[in-house]
Amino acid sequence: MNSIEKLIAAEKKNNSILCVGLDIVAEKMPDKLERSIEGMLEFNKAIIESTSDLVSSYKINFAFYEQYGKRGYELLENTIAMIPSDIHIIADAKRGDIGNTSAAYAKAVFEELKCDSITVSPYMGKDSVSPFLDYSDKMVFLLCLTSNSGSNDFEKEKIGDKYLYEVVLEKSMNWGGTDNLGYVVGATHPEELKNIRDLANDRYFLIPGIGAQGGSPDEVMDANGSGPSIINSSRGIIYAGGNEDKYADFIRLAALELRNQLNEARI
Amino acid sequence: MNSIEKLIAAEKKNNSILCVGLDIVAEKMPDKLERSIEGMLEFNKAIIESTSDLVSSYKINFAFYEQYGKRGYELLENTIAMIPSDIHIIADAKRGDIGNTSAAYAKAVFEELKCDSITVSPYMGKDSVSPFLDYSDKMVFLLCLTSNSGSNDFEKEKIGDKYLYEVVLEKSMNWGGTDNLGYVVGATHPEELKNIRDLANDRYFLIPGIGAQGGSPDEVMDANGSGPSIINSSRGIIYAGGNEDKYADFIRLAALELRNQLNEARI
Numbered sequence: 001m002n003s004i005e006k007l008i009a010a011e012k013k014n015n016s017i018l019c020v021g022l023d024i025v026a027e028k029m030p031d032k033l034e035r036s037i038e039g040m041l042e043f044n045k046a047i048i049e050s051t052s053d054l055v056s057s058y059k060i061n062f063a064f065y066e067q068y069g070k071r072g073y074e075l076l077e078n079t080i081a082m083i084p085s086d087i088h089i090i091a092d093a094k095r096g097d098i099g100n101t102s103a104a105y106a107k108a109v110f111e112e113l114k115c116d117s118i119t120v121s122p123y124m125g126k127d128s129v130s131p132f133l134d135y136s137d138k139m140v141f142l143l144c145l146t147s148n149s150g151s152n153d154f155e156k157e158k159i160g161d162k163y164l165y166e167v168v169l170e171k172s173m174n175w176g177g178t179d180n181l182g183y184v185v186g187a188t189h190p191e192e193l194k195n196i197r198d199l200a201n202d203r204y205f206l207i208p209g210i211g212a213q214g215g216s217p218d219e220v221m222d223a224n225g226s227g228p229s230i231i232n233s234s235r236g237i238i239y240a241g242g243n244e245d246k247y248a249d250f251i252r253l254a255a256l257e258l259r260n261q262l263n264e265a266r267i
Numbered sequence: 268m269n270s271i272e273k274l275i276a277a278e279k280k281n282n283s284i285l286c287v288g289l290d291i292v293a294e295k296m297p298d299k300l301e302r303s304i305e306g307m308l309e310f311n312k313a314i315i316e317s318t319s320d321l322v323s324s325y326k327i328n329f330a331f332y333e334q335y336g337k338r339g340y341e342l343l344e345n346t347i348a349m350i351p352s353d354i355h356i357i358a359d360a361k362r363g364d365i366g367n368t369s370a371a372y373a374k375a376v377f378e379e380l381k382c383d384s385i386t387v388s389p390y391m392g393k394d395s396v397s398p399f400l401d402y403s404d405k406m407v408f409l410l411c412l413t414s415n416s417g418s419n420d421f422e423k424e425k426i427g428d429k430y431l432y433e434v435v436l437e438k439s440m441n442w443g444g445t446d447n448l449g450y451v452v453g454a455t456h457p458e459e460l461k462n463i464r465d466l467a468n469d470r471y472f473l474i475p476g477i478g479a480q481g482g483s484p485d486e487v488m489d490a491n492g493s494g495p496s497i498i499n500s501s502r503g504i505i506y507a508g509g510n511e512d513k514y515a516d517f518i519r520l521a522a523l524e525l526r527n528q529l530n531e532a533r534i
Contacts, residue, residue, distance in 0.1 A: 063371035104330035125417020150392020
């Protein structure tokens with residue numbers, strides 16, 4: 001089963017298009033957990049155990065692991081090992097470099113870490129993306145329109161009558177197929193999401209920005225229509241337990257509610 | 268001494284604007300070296316020992332280390348530890364993400380790994396770059412016009428009468444000062460380099476693409492004029508010894524020749 005088949009199977013099995021982002025920060029964990037690599041692994045374990053029947057995928061933002069150095073790398077490996085094998089794993093690493101370098105990044109993420117997909121920055125063009133697509137059983141999510149305020153700086157610059165993010169989309173679509181090339185489109189831009197969905201109705205969109213970043217589930221689902229998608233929430237779910245003793249119950253409840261809300265809003 | 272002062276001091280001490288890229292691939296090392304993490308560390312040690320009085324900086328491309336997983340991370344740490352403390356270390360990691368994520372990447376590279384500077388992708392805009400610039404004693408090299416063929420895909424798209432890479436340059440210049448924000452400009456575009464230099468005559472440029480990628484030292488130096496710069500060569504130097512027993516002598520010779528060639532061509 002390749003990575004997109006795995007994603008679709010998990011969606012069906014769990015009746016969910018929800019992705020939980022494992023973006024842990026030691027200082028934000030419930031007080032009862034130790035501020036250590038072991039404590040963070042325990043936190044990830046609790047998140048995964050309480051949500052793995054409610055999601056299609058987990059998104060692992062590499063920065064949050066890399067900041068802890070070598071021990072962070074171990075935490076990354078051990079976290080990936082805890083994710084059930086039928087759930088899609090997204091390496092949110094935003095890599096991209098000249099060809100031989102991107103090939104090495106692809107090897108790191110797909111072979112060493114056994115992730116199913118990776119987020120890639122388009123700035124350097126086709127030969128910086130292709131080495132990831134050469135792993136045709138894996139998936140690439142190319143940055144299109146991101147959820148942050150800085151998306152106004154370059155992504156929304158006009159090239160003729162098109163925005164840069166539209167040019168990225170249109171130019172890159174034939175670099176990969178519907179089964180291995182999708183796009184990152186932020187939940188904070190529902191109008192643009194609708195437009196991008198019209199331009200690429202059969203592509204998987206990884207949609208971050210729900211919750212802490214301000215994206216509304218209903219608006220997003222309305223704009224996305226029936227297009228294939230992965231809706232990510234990180235902080236809104238993993239910190240839902242605050243300092244409660246039974247924090248995992250609150251995490252599960254937050255994931256369950258968002259999954260259901262997304263399903264109800266799906267067209 | 269902050270990172271730019273360290274860079275300028277190393278330039279003066281070694282009379283060099285040369286940067287050697289430690290982009291090692293096990294299969295390309297001299298046959299006498301073991302194809303292992305230990306062998307790669309031995310190779311890096313030989314490169315550093317035979318060139319550290321000839322360079323202003325070393326550039327470490329993270330992909331080549333990440334592809335070996337946890338042991339690759341150890342190799343990265345151990346390689347950094349071998350570089351003399353008066354030589355500037357560039358983390359060629361091409362990171363960039365939403366604010367809190369870029370902050371974690373900055374912590375990884377500047378605090379955990381103690382690098383002096385990092386390459387950052389501009390696609391996601393100001394708030395994806397600022398967390399790196401917040402380390403005001405370090406340096407950022409923002410991708411402007413890269414050395415690969417894919418630079419034609421988006422970097423050279425026209426926004427009004429300007430190329431995207433020009434818009435990136437102009438819009439970002441006030442995000443940081445001359446002491447902490449420079450640009451990556453590929454050696455494979457001497458005409459554009461001249462133009463970019465005119466737009467930003469006091470900024471440090473990290474210029475890769477000499478040698479294996481086709482950039483000519485003379486053309487580059489002619490285009491760059493007297494602008495502050497770091498000229499990187501990776502494959503052309505580190506594999507200069509082929510399978511020779513005394514491969515380190517050939518590496519030193521290649522670095523010495525390129526350093527001198529750059530100095531002679533400097534305006």
